[in-house]
Amino acid sequence: MNRNIPSISKLNNLFLDKELKPSELFEQVYENASFTESILHAHLELFYDEGLENSKKSDERFLKGESIGKLDGIPIAIKDNINVYGYKTTCSSKMLSNYVSPYDATVIGMLKETGSTFTGKTNLDEFAMGSSTENSAYGPTKNPWNPDYVPGGSSGGSAAVVSAGSAVASLGSDTGGSIRQPASFCGVVGFKPTYGTVSRFGLIAFASSLDQIGPITNTVDDARIIFDNIQGYDPKDATSIKPEYTEPKNKKLKIGIIKELMQEGVSEDSQNEVNKVTQLLENSGHEVVETSLPLTEMALSVYYLIAPAECSANLSRFDGVRFGLREPASGSYEMMNKTRAVGFGEEVKKRILLGTYALSAGYFDEYYGRALKVRSKIISDFQKAFDDFDFLISPTTPSPAFKFGEKTENPLEMYLSDLCTIPANLAGLPAISIPTGLSDNNMPLSIQLMGKPCSDYSLLDLAESIEDMVSFNHLPKMTKGDK
Amino acid sequence: MSLKPTIGMETHVELDTESKMFCSCKVVETDEPNISLCPTCLGLPGALPVPNKKAIEYIVMLSLGANCSITKEGMFHRKNYFYPDLPKNYQISQFDFPVGVEGSLEIVIEDSLHTVAIERVHMEEDTGKSIHLGSGRIDSATSTLLDFNRSGVPLVEVVTKPIISSAKMAVAYIEELRQLVIDLGISKGKLEKGNLRFDANISVAEEGSDELGVKVEIKNMNSLKSLEKAIDYEILRQTKMVQDKESIIQETRHWDENKQVTLSMRTKEGSADYRYFSDPDLPNMVINEEFIEISQNQIKETPEKKRKTLLDTGLSLSDSNYLDKGQRWLYELYLSTVKETFDCKSTFNFLTGELQGQMRKAEISELPQWVNSEKLAGLINLFENNEVSFTSAKDILAKLLIEDIDPKSFASDNNLIQSSDNDEIKTLVTSVINENQDIVERLENPEDKLVGFLVGQVMKSSESKVNPGSVKEVLLKELFG
Numbered sequence: 033m034n035r036n037i038p039s040i041s042k043l044n045n046l047f048l049d050k051e052l053k054p055s056e057l058f059e060q061v062y063e064n065a066s067f068t069e070s071i072l073h074a075h076l077e078l079f080y081d082e083g084l085e086n087s088k089k090s091d092e093r094f095l096k097g098e099s100i101g102k103l104d105g106i107p108i109a110i111k112d113n114i115n116v117y118g119y120k121t122t123c124s125s126k127m128l129s130n131y132v133s134p135y136d137a138t139v140i141g142m143l144k145e146t147g148s149t150f151t152g153k154t155n156l157d158e159f160a161m162g163s164s165t166e167n168s169a170y171g172p173t174k175n176p177w178n179p180d181y182v183p184g185g186s187s188g189g190s191a192a193v194v195s196a197g198s199a200v201a202s203l204g205s206d207t208g209g210s211i212r213q214p215a216s217f218c219g220v221v222g223f224k225p226t227y228g229t230v231s232r233f234g235l236i237a238f239a240s241s242l243d244q245i246g247p248i249t250n251t252v253d254d255a256r257i258i259f260d261n262i263q264g265y266d267p268k269d270a271t272s273i274k275p276e277y278t279e280p281k282n283k284k285l286k287i288g289i290i291k292e293l294m295q296e297g298v299s300e301d302s303q304n305e306v307n308k309v310t311q312l313l314e315n316s317g318h319e320v321v322e323t324s325l326p327l328t329e330m331a332l333s334v335y336y337l338i339a340p341a342e343c344s345a346n347l348s349r350f351d352g353v354r355f356g357l358r359e360p361a362s363g364s365y366e367m368m369n370k371t372r373a374v375g376f377g378e379e380v381k382k383r384i385l386l387g388t389y390a391l392s393a394g395y396f397d398e399y400y401g402r403a404l405k406v407r408s409k410i411i412s413d414f415q416k417a418f419d420d421f422d423f424l425i426s427p428t429t430p431s432p433a434f435k436f437g438e439k440t441e442n443p444l445e446m447y448l449s450d451l452c453t454i455p456a457n458l459a460g461l462p463a464i465s466i467p468t469g470l471s472d473n474n475m476p477l478s479i480q481l482m483g484k485p486c487s488d489y490s491l492l493d494l495a496e497s498i499e500d501m502v503s504f505n506h507l508p509k510m511t512k513g514d515k
Numbered sequence: 516m517s518l519k520p521t522i523g524m525e526t527h528v529e530l531d532t533e534s535k536m537f538c539s540c541k542v543v544e545t546d547e548p549n550i551s552l553c554p555t556c557l558g559l560p561g562a563l564p565v566p567n568k569k570a571i572e573y574i575v576m577l578s579l580g581a582n583c584s585i586t587k588e589g590m591f592h593r594k595n596y597f598y599p600d601l602p603k604n605y606q607i608s609q610f611d612f613p614v615g616v617e618g619s620l621e622i623v624i625e626d627s628l629h630t631v632a633i634e635r636v637h638m639e640e641d642t643g644k645s646i647h648l649g650s651g652r653i654d655s656a657t658s659t660l661l662d663f664n665r666s667g668v669p670l671v672e673v674v675t676k677p678i679i680s681s682a683k684m685a686v687a688y689i690e691e692l693r694q695l696v697i698d699l700g701i702s703k704g705k706l707e708k709g710n711l712r713f714d715a716n717i718s719v720a721e722e723g724s725d726e727l728g729v730k731v732e733i734k735n736m737n738s739l740k741s742l743e744k745a746i747d748y749e750i751l752r753q754t755k756m757v758q759d760k761e762s763i764i765q766e767t768r769h770w771d772e773n774k775q776v777t778l779s780m781r782t783k784e785g786s787a788d789y790r791y792f793s794d795p796d797l798p799n800m801v802i803n804e805e806f807i808e809i810s811q812n813q814i815k816e817t818p819e820k821k822r823k824t825l826l827d828t829g830l831s832l833s834d835s836n837y838l839d840k841g842q843r844w845l846y847e848l849y850l851s852t853v854k855e856t857f858d859c860k861s862t863f864n865f866l867t868g869e870l871q872g873q874m875r876k877a878e879i880s881e882l883p884q885w886v887n888s889e890k891l892a893g894l895i896n897l898f899e900n901n902e903v904s905f906t907s908a909k910d911i912l913a914k915l916l917i918e919d920i921d922p923k924s925f926a927s928d929n930n931l932i933q934s935s936d937n938d939e940i941k942t943l944v945t946s947v948i949n950e951n952q953d954i955v956e957r958l959e960n961p962e963d964k965l966v967g968f969l970v971g972q973v974m975k976s977s978e979s980k981v982n983p984g985s986v987k988e989v990l991l992k993e994l995f996g
Contacts (some may be wrong), residue, residue, distance in 0.1 A: 234561040267565065270563065393788045
């Protein structure tokens with residue numbers, strides 16, 4: 033793929049062939065960041081000193097022929113809701129503006145083992161609640177393809193840094209599309225693995241039963257390499273699984289187009305990408321058939337009961353007692369109330385209220401209880417679909433990136449931008465977004481593929497073959513040398 | 516109008532596990548605050564809970580010990596409420612699928628057996644500790660100090676059905692439950708350390724009525740004594756209110772140890788909404804047959820089993836219950852001693868009366884290693900067979916507690932063996948009768964108190980070397996034929 037930054041495998045070869053040093057790459061990435069950050073505001077914090085130091089250690093290893101693996105010396109950006117020991121984890125919230133994590137998330141510990149370096153922490157919608165990074169307490173991130181447009185969210189910062197070349201890859205988290213939607217808006221690859229394959233320990237929870245860490249990268253192979261290094265059972269996460277990855281039965285795949293995600297409410301642009309890819313898949317001998325998953329139309333409603341309900345409890349710990357913001361007051365309860373009133377932004381408060389309401393006595397059965405029931409039906413619908421199909425295809429988003437402020441007045445419309453991505457979270461499925469084309473106004477378009485649980489590697493294989501066929505080789509405006 | 520009280524007990528049992536419920540922090544017993552903490556039990560962002568398998572084993576043991584059925588697929592729920600010493604501002608607990616349901620405990624009140632029905636046994640995590648400076652209450656404190664050592668310590672809550680009918684019965688129930696957790700080895704069971712903490716729900720209703728009265732919850736009872744007093748006080752308070760036609764309000768009251776009254780803490784205006792929902796961080800708790808069997812095999816002893824063993828030696832129910840609830844060594848010493856004395860009552864009396872009394876006086880908490888059941892049985896047999904007087908037996912015991920002696924040889928070496936020689940006794944009796952003619956003349960029948968006086972005179976003249984029973988026998992024969 034024609035990118036201003038080569039793929040991880042290529043970089044690894046350059047390191048091995050002594051044509052490039054990890055520290056030189058780090059400096060280059062940092063230079064890109066210095067150039068783009070003032071406009072994009074994608075990183076909240078850059079770890080220049082430690083990053084450079086680590087990349088120099090990689091230099092040494094490559095020099096001695098003792099490099100650890102493909103990620104050795106690769107600069108990776110981390111979404112700022114994943115704890116890195118000794119650094120601030122703000123979740124883009126005022127609540128945690130001074131919070132320094134005393135421990136590493138499991139994925140961070142694993143990445144440190146690979147010899148990779150961290151460029152810094154990236155911007156997000158506060159506590160990962162949002163689809164545009166407009167909910168960040170520290171200001172929004174701009175889309176590298178056009179700074180008038182949102183980068184998507186909540187992992188908007190993680191998508192923008194990869195797109196702009198100020199990191200080779202990044203980690204995001206995906207609760208209802210927060211990896212795939214911004215990846216789609218920024219023209220990069222975003223992969224949400226099967227729920228439970230990547231540890232959530234150290235990821236600041238939004239909705240525990242939906243949250244999943246995953247990579248945002250330039251190429252599908254990059255995503256595979258990152259995933260390979262962060263997946264696996266973690267005894268510190270009780271929802272973590274010991275995955276047994278599956279392969280499709282036949283080489284000739286049967287792929288289903290989700291009918292409900294190819295109708296009104298989804299732009300023609302987005303639908304066209306699916307049709308284009310369908311054609312390519314058929315040309316290479318696969319079978320692509322339309323299929324109906326009627327309950328996907330209810331996924332959004334179910335999501336907006338389950339996610340707020342879980343977040344209403346998950347965010348209770350932010351009370352000013354032990355860490356983070358504390359607003360002075362005369363008593364304990366007054367202090368907690370004031371701290372939460374001042375520390376949380378509007379969207380976070382809205383979702384806490386929604387969730388609290390959905391769990392309240394007298395409303396529980398009607399809202400949260402019912403949402404759980406529909407969720408289990410959605411799961412069994414997907415199970416049935418995967419009896420017939422190896423993979424499912426749909427647009428990643430109902431439309432390409434929108435402009436700042438365009439949807440802030442209408443939260444329902446904002447919520448709709450996760451229409452196609454939410455079902456995979458509800459069912460715990462692996463799903464990937466890959467860029468496939470450009471809209472009339474030169475913003476990236478993409479398709480989404482979903483697989484059954486633990487089909488992660490074969491899903492990546494299919495995504496890679498589509499990546500080859502579409503050869504999306506456009507570059508965002510905001511790259512080095514522009515402007 | 517006759518009123519009857521109904522009481523239900525909620526008891527929290529702190530489990531004696533190595534580590535906390537959802538993290539690997541050690542469970543510590545110390546006054547030094549905040550030394551056993553990690554991101555999980557401190558509720559730091561991003562930290563996750565992982566259940567302690569040992570604690571689950573312990574709660575299954577307790578549920579089995581309390582004759583409950585085990586829920587095969589249980590669930591952890593989040594109980595949401597804000598309090599500074601609750602780090603996540605929700606407590607991981609159980610709601611509609613507790614580990615144990617529908618059990619019962621057999622309890623003893625004086626000399627009768629009763630059954631207390633158990634509604635549920637569920638698993639949860641403890642909170643930290645708050646010290647409210649300036650007032651003792653959160654709303655009026657000048658500042659609050661927090662210690663999170665206790666945060667995340669595994670707790671089991673045992674809830675009875677509302678069927679306890681008196682303060683005495685509540686006390687007997689807590690004693691039984693406490694003994695159960697000690698015998699199972701799952702908790703230290705120390706009330707003064709807060710290993711067992713209990714609340715009582717009390718109501719009064721007309722005798723014979725099917726409906727219960729308005730329930731009042733009593734908290735802050737730190738000992739069995741305060742439990743008994745608080746319940747008695749509350750029953751009286753409610754009874755008086757009903758008789759005065761005042762309406763009782765549903766509320767939580769706390770027992771004021773200084774004033775010896777219950778005082779209102781908060782009224783429950785449409786009880787608190789904890790918004791329970793199943794914890795998405797924790798998969799369902801599957802307790803299969805194999806796990807139940809493993810837990811069952813860990814149960815070596817229960818108070819009920821011990822009581823049966825004691826009853827089988829011939830002891831009364833109340834004596835059996837006394838030993839059942841006492842220290843383990845005493846229970847074991849009794850069982851091994853009674854095997855050699857064949858006399859349950861005198862063995863019980865000697866061990867619980869004399870032995871424990873002397874140990875208390877001498878301030879020794881542990882028996883010297885040479886004091887074994889063989890020696891104690893020997894001593895008990897000596898006075899039971901009238902070979903030594905009870906007074907001598909006491910002296911021998913005192914010696915035995917400080918020196919490794921053989922009771923029988925000690926008795927003979929020290930001239931403590933009583934004479935049962937009738938000729939010798941007869942001589943002594945005759946001389947006492949002669950010396951006390953005035954008293955002999957006043958005797959009306961063998962039951963006369965003065966007989967005892969004369970026996971005493973004979974004992975005195977023999978320097979207690981004769982058996983008082985034989986003396987009495989000979990004396991009566993001489994006097995009444």
